[in-house]
Amino acid sequence: MEKAIQVIAKAQDAGLFSSYAIGGGIAALFYIEPVATFDLDIFIILPEPPSQLVSLSPIYAWLTTRGYKPSQEQVVIEGIAVQFIPVYNDLVKDGVLHASERTYGNTPTRVLRPECLIALMLQTFRPKDKERLGRFLQESTIDHTLLDSILAKHKLADAFRNFKEQYYGRQS
């Protein structure tokens, strides 16, 4: 995975996106017990487009010239299935901008913070998000001040309270 991260960093250096952060199941992997996932999700902030149309074509073209051929929305980079996902709302954009600086092997990378991942799980709230939320609350180290501010900013405080009441009983 280290080589894949290095290729992603080179894509950023080439100006294909201004910032990135690992999200999804692999971001969760940094904070909780491993669970099965198949994609390395890379949330990216694209340069301001001349039109409102968002296109990943320049990224795919750049990768293709380096031997990494996209198939549907996925591209296998150095043995790792990678998906590039443009930031699609303010919460994800904030998450990328304030991502945690980590290293994988000897390579620096950026990962969405656990507080942002919790907010995203509350936003999408699929069955797997609910299951993962419980794991985050039990296994990860959370900055509750930061979490509260993110939840308030993105109007998710009620959703979090409801989740905790449903799974852990009414909080005093």
Added chain:
Amino acid sequence: MVANPEDFIQYNKRLVQDIFRKKEDFHRAQARLPIEEKVKILVELQKISLTIHPKRDETDRRMVWDIS
């Protein structure tokens, strides 16, 4: 050997609590593993998942990562 039924219930209760506590400790220890170790575990989970739920067709993009 536990003779008294109440003692037996208490013994079982403590045993179950101990099992659950050890399970939680195990999960927390797994969560604290280095990310590189977690990715090795992830690849094993991918293999297991694809064995249990094989690819449906060509559009199913799931693959086991090559981290060699």
